[in-house]
Amino acid sequence: DAGVTQSPTHLIKTRGQHVTLRCSPISGHKSVSWYQQVLGQGPQFIFQYYEKEERGRGNFPDRFSARQFPNYSSELNVNALLLGDSALYLCASSYDRQYFGPGTRLLVL
Amino acid sequence: GENVEQHPSTLSVQEGDSAVIKCTYSDSASNYFPWYKQELGKGPQLIIDIRSNVGEKKDQRIAVTLNKTAKHFSLHITETQPEDSAVYFCAVLFGTASKLTFGTGTRLQVTL
Numbered sequence: 001d002a003g004v005t006q007s008p009t010h011l012i013k014t015r016g017q018h019v020t021l022r023c024s025p026i027s028g029h030k031s032v033s034w035y036q037q038v039l040g041q042g043p044q045f046i047f048q049y050y051e052k053e054e055r056g057r058g059n060f061p062d063r064f065s066a067r068q069f070p071n072y073s074s075e076l077n078v079n080a081l082l083l084g085d086s087a088l089y090l091c092a093s094s095y096d097r098q099y100f101g102p103g104t105r106l107l108v109l
Numbered sequence: 110g111e112n113v114e115q116h117p118s119t120l121s122v123q124e125g126d127s128a129v130i131k132c133t134y135s136d137s138a139s140n141y142f143p144w145y146k147q148e149l150g151k152g153p154q155l156i157i158d159i160r161s162n163v164g165e166k167k168d169q170r171i172a173v174t175l176n177k178t179a180k181h182f183s184l185h186i187t188e189t190q191p192e193d194s195a196v197y198f199c200a201v202l203f204g205t206a207s208k209l210t211f212g213t214g215t216r217l218q219v220t221l
Contacts, residue, residue, distance in 0.1 A: 004152075033207055042198050042211030043153065056208050090152055094207055097143065100152035 002027070004093045004101035012107045013081050021076045021104045025093030031055075032074040033098060034066055035090040043090055043100075049074055081108045111136055111203045115212025122189050123220055130215045132199035133181040141202035142175060142182045143209070148195045156197075157184070189219045 005024045013019050025032050031050040035043035048056040049068035068074045078085055086108045092098040112135040122128050132142075140161035145153035159166045159173045159182065166173050170189075175182040186193055196216050200209040 045208045102152045
């Protein structure tokens with residue numbers, strides 16, 4: 001079975017721009033969570049979605065939003081990018097355990 | 110609030126030796142404690158986990174112990190190999206959502 005997939009793998013944006021990151025969960029998993037990992041730190045929880053509904057939100061500004069589609073894939077959107085948004089964005093798919101994808105590395109210049 | 114402390118931040122061992130990484134947490138209601146291994150340029154990989162109704166769990170060279178009274182849990186790696194070199198994160202599940210709170214990570218270096 002394929003694991004969690006994320007696209008794109010790398011992305012370079014400039015301040016003020018908008019970005020959309022995508023995630024496909026493991027087949028059969030209905031829950032997707034998003035995390036931000038800044039270099040040298042552990043992942044920080046952003047959102048959790050289950051059956052297309054938001055089930056949890058971390059301490060991130062409203063510039064961050066997400067949604068989950070009927071096929072359980074998910075998108076993370078970040079508006080008005082700041083330099084501090086540069087990070088590895090991780091998607092985790094879960095049934096009873098969370099399995100992470102390879103991440104999307106975002107660089108904001 | 111939710112807090113997870115992890116020690117040490119770096120650990121260097123010789124091949125064949127054991128490595129131990131410790132984590133403490135703040136919320137006594139937490140009931141799920143996974144460990145992740147992250148290699149350079151990759152996402153975290155789940156290597157072992159434990160739930161609060163169990164005190165110890167072992168999978169080949171890897172084991173995790175949990176002390177709920179003291180609110181700490183530990184990862185034990187025996188007979189370390191160079192491929193064990195990576196950053197290891199402990200995590201705790203807080204609340205009803207699947208929100209994992211991670212420790213700050215331990216960089217393990219296994220030398221020949």
